[in-house]
Amino acid sequence: MQVKRIDRIQYIEVKFPGTACSTQGFTTRHEGVSRPPYNSLNLGMNTQDQQATVEGNRSLLARAFGINQEALVTPRQVHGSDILVINEQNEDFSHFLSVEGDAVITNQPNVMIGVCVADCVPILICDPVKKVVAVVHAGWRGTADKLVAKSVAGMQSEFGSNPARLHAAIGPCIKKCCYEVDEPVRKAFQQGGIDWDSCAESKSPGKWHLDLTAANRELLLLAGLAADLIQFSDQCVCCHSEQFFSYRRDKDESGRQMGFIMLKQ
Numbered sequence: 001m002q003v004k005r006i007d008r009i010q011y012i013e014v015k016f017p018g019t020a021c022s023t024q025g026f027t028t029r030h031e032g033v034s035r036p037p038y039n040s041l042n043l044g045m046n047t048q049d050q051q052a053t054v055e056g057n058r059s060l061l062a063r064a065f066g067i068n069q070e071a072l073v074t075p076r077q078v079h080g081s082d083i084l085v086i087n088e089q090n091e092d093f094s095h096f097l098s099v100e101g102d103a104v105i106t107n108q109p110n111v112m113i114g115v116c117v118a119d120c121v122p123i124l125i126c127d128p129v130k131k132v133v134a135v136v137h138a139g140w141r142g143t144a145d146k147l148v149a150k151s152v153a154g155m156q157s158e159f160g161s162n163p164a165r166l167h168a169a170i171g172p173c174i175k176k177c178c179y180e181v182d183e184p185v186r187k188a189f190q191q192g193g194i195d196w197d198s199c200a201e202s203k204s205p206g207k208w209h210l211d212l213t214a215a216n217r218e219l220l221l222l223a224g225l226a227a228d229l230i231q232f233s234d235q236c237v238c239c240h241s242e243q244f245f246s247y248r249r250d251k252d253e254s255g256r257q258m259g260f261i262m263l264k265q
Helices: 051-064 094-098 140-144 146-161 184-193 213-222 249-253
Strands: 002-007 007-015 022-026 083-086 103-106 114-117 121-127 132-138 168-172 200-204 207-210 230-232 257-263
Touching: 007 051, 007 230, 022 121, 051 103, 083 146, 103 114, 114 121, 114 132, 121 146, 121 213, 132 140, 132 146, 140 184, 140 213, 146 184, 146 213, 168 213, 184 207, 207 257, 213 230
Parallel strands: 083 103, 168 230
Antiparallel strands: 002 007, 007 022, 022 257, 103 132, 114 257, 121 132, 121 168, 200 207
């Protein structure tokens, strides 16, 4: 992964070795038109930034990759486990903005699917054989619900994807150094069958530091992905205020970056 600038967008480019069927990456907070405290590339519709400004930023992102803004699909994220599947073309995908979901799967080219994050984990998945892509929003609830594994299963059942051939990239998120959680989170992970000790470190009675990247990487491995086909960022969004938004750090003054992926024609 490396920082790249295209048109008026700065993003972290992700390349999946051996395949060129998709374009994908993770935006930073730079190069957009939002004013402080949401400066500059705030892509989150559920922030207190002006909606027209956010729409302008989303338009910049879409145009930078050669599509209309109507082909930029981000569902209404609710920290749940519903998955939106797009398996046919449409002239305007904007109606999906009101559809609840925290993951999107599609086999349609020139449709950019994305999730907005400000601490949670954005995950990109690509099947270069069946030409299918997915994007996942995984906070602690989505991780405990194994949403990324359910997305892999969805790619397999809906489009015949072989998990062993899938590529995945886990983007910048809040890291263990800054992410303290309590007993309800531990209980949710244990109820979900996730090995708590492999992704959490005890800091004080009833308090742990949680590694969401490690947890989701393990879920991808258990879902059948090969270790050498999983990339992950080691950047903590909470630590790097100059580069990323973080809700835990900035609360209601936080914007949102986006993980996005698009099949090429």
